[in-house]
Amino acid sequence: MNALKALNLVAMPKLNKQDPKQQRRRKLLTQLDQQRGLALDPNYVVARQKWVKQENGDKQLVNAPKRVKRWWREDADGNCFFVVRYGSKPLALAAGKEAIAVGGKDKLVGVIDAVIAAAKAGELDDMISATQKAGQKPGKKAG
8 A cells, every 4th residue: 555655646537528519510621621632533532441351250450432422513504513511411501502603613622622711710610500400419310
């Protein structure tokens, strides 16, 4: 017991949980970065790690591509429209308006950069919060 008396014993501090708004914002920024990469390079892939069962029954951790869905569409006239999504739900950027008219596809990266700047500034936080079901914690499925 003499050895323990020489140590400075304290109560274990609680973990600082990050603000849910910050977590949602970080998730949206990650998705927007993926959209920017996809707009710059049509062959853009995101690698994720996945456990795969080998022929001999052992499991091995491998890098597998993650599918990134495009958030933009082009109409017959060549006009491009960008929809900001949080998860699978489009964000209502204004009342009843969910898409951003980009014009030509060459302007898409600039629009995505502007949305990233708005997300970093916190302008989309209220819209992200509106996608969450009442009483539901972020990241939890309603059941």
